[in-house]
Amino acid sequence: MSTSPKAPDLTRQKLLEAAFAEIHRNGFQSASLTQILADTGLTKGALYHHFPDKRALGLSVIEEVIRPRLAAMMFAPLADTHAPLAALQALLADKAAEDDPMVVTLGCPLNNLMQEMSPVDEGFRLRLNGVFEAWVGVVAAALARGRTAGEVRSDVDPDATAFFIVSALEGCVGMSKNTQSVAAYRGCLAQLGGFLDTLRAS
Secondary structure (H helix, E strand, O other), X not given: OOOOOXXXXXXXXXXXXXXXXXXXXXXXXXXXXXXXXHHHOOOHHXXXXXXXXXXXXXXXXXXXXXXXXXXXXXXXXXXXXXOHHHHHHHHHHHHHHOOOOHHHHOOOHHHHHHHHHOOOOXXXXXXXXXXXXXXXXXXHHHHHHHHHHOOEOOOOOHHHHHHHHHHHHHXXXXXXXXXXXXHHHHHHHHHHHHHHHXXXXX
């Protein structure tokens, strides 16, 4: 039996990936459906078969592109670890070593959409906050396991600390986008790494 994706599934995924790229470049409100169709070579009929309007397409990008990418990149390395500080430091090192200029020029797609859409669309805010809360929850659970394992100080509040870590990382990306400076980005990540060191049990 074939397990290859069906054509409608491939069409939907093609539209989602093109929409993600267009939104990342230009923001949701300025994103062009015409450009998305040009990038995919698909018709308006194909687009509206899968997504009734631009808003539905944007919400689907959050759940079907941004969330899975973030899960693979940031959630998975922390999912079962009992050494979260070491895992987080490794993640920061990987981020600092990235050569992709879009990290600084375009910023984080999640953070970009939070800044743009949360104040103006409650549906977007709830979806985006759901992804953010899931990220914080993964970090908090990892810190709690690390505290039990003796890597993390016993007085560390996993929930509050996780919220700060995720917020600080997003802040590093967001401010570096504003400065357009890779050096500033790497310097900010280094400062966050220094904070992680203060959480380590003696």
